[in-house]
Amino acid sequence: MTEPQAAIVHLLDIMAKLRDPDGGCPWDQVQDFASIAPYTIEEAYEVEDAIARGEPATLLDELGDLLFQVVYHARMAEERGWFAFADVAKAISDKMIRRHPHVFGDAAARTAESQTSAWEVQKAAERAGRAEHGTLAGIPLGLPALTRAAKLTRRAGRVGFDWPDAGAVLDKLEEEAEELRVELKNEQQSSDNTALKDEVGDLLFVLANLARKLDLDPEDCLRGANRKFERRFGFIEQTLKSEGKLPGDSTLDTMEALWQEAKRRERMAI
Missing domain, CATH: 1.10.287.1080 (MazG-like)
Incomplete structure (x- = not known):
């Protein structure tokens, strides 16, 4: 068994133990798909945050948390007799091979245009196979x-x-x-x-x-605007604090002037 295989098996064993009705974790034992789903979404965002911060150690940790979410859902599905983790891995492997004929078979398809076309054809076929009809079918409701x-x-x-x-x-x-x-x-x-x-x-x-x-990406644009607002408002708070003041003690005109100063400093730093 290779090191990656052993690591996955160990993680699957840990998940099985946590869910074990006899000696498992009381919290993990009572969770279901609906209760775990919010954590799955949160972990995906934390991965994105680690990437944006450029912190490899944090990214490693967050990717582990996200992988654990996949293992968690797969374990609950296995308990219900639906599928297991191996089925999840096989399904995504098969899908990637289908969607990349230019890599795994058809040498004639090795152009960007052919790749995009093949990808869309495969996705349309997959939606049809799931009885999802219509141009807008299959776009998840849970997306931001x-x-x-x-x-x-x-x-x-x-x-x-x-x-x-x-x-x-x-x-x-x-x-x-x-x-x-x-x-x-x-x-x-x-x-x-x-x-x-x-x-x-x-x-x-x-x-x-x-x-x-x-x-x-509209989400990326808004995340950038959020970070910019936090940075500039933080400058306002720090400047007022150095003067023994709080934002609540200051006028809007004073805070607006500090906001413009924060913008000026950012432009000078570019």
Whole structure:
């Protein structure tokens, strides 16, 4: 047995022991797919965070946590007689071979265009095999909303339902912003914010697609904006702290001036 094989077997044995009704972990014994799913999503985000931070040791640790989630779900499925970890590994191996004929068989398909075409053909066949019909079938509901918005319209774009360019999306963004302004005035006369929620959703949807048309990941764009906000607000707090103050003790004008100073320093550092 190779070292990687031994490591996987050891991990599977640990998972089996944790779930063992006789002597296992009381917490692990009572978990199910629904209760574990949020942890699986969280671990995937922690992997992304480790990558963004450029921390190899943290990435190693987080990848282990994510692998453990796969093992956890596979173990629960095995207990129900559905499938086991080996079936999961075999299924993804078979899928990758099917989707890469240019690597595992067809030498004539060794171009980027042929690869993309083969990939999409295989995915369409797999969706059909799962009785998922329609252009938008198979896009997971559990995806982050911005990511799902981009995927929905990317899929629709393949059959010609798309904005011609980013400029057209900007025009649509301005249209949606104006509709939101109108609704803001109406909302002042109504206690029902359903229409307001709808307009904000439309605006976010168009923004997600603006990112897509620019070949950007909307989630990555927003994560970057979040980090920038944290960094600049942290500068505000640290500056005020050095003066014996707190943000709550300061005026908006004072904090805005410090925000602009943080922006100036960032530009100078580039």
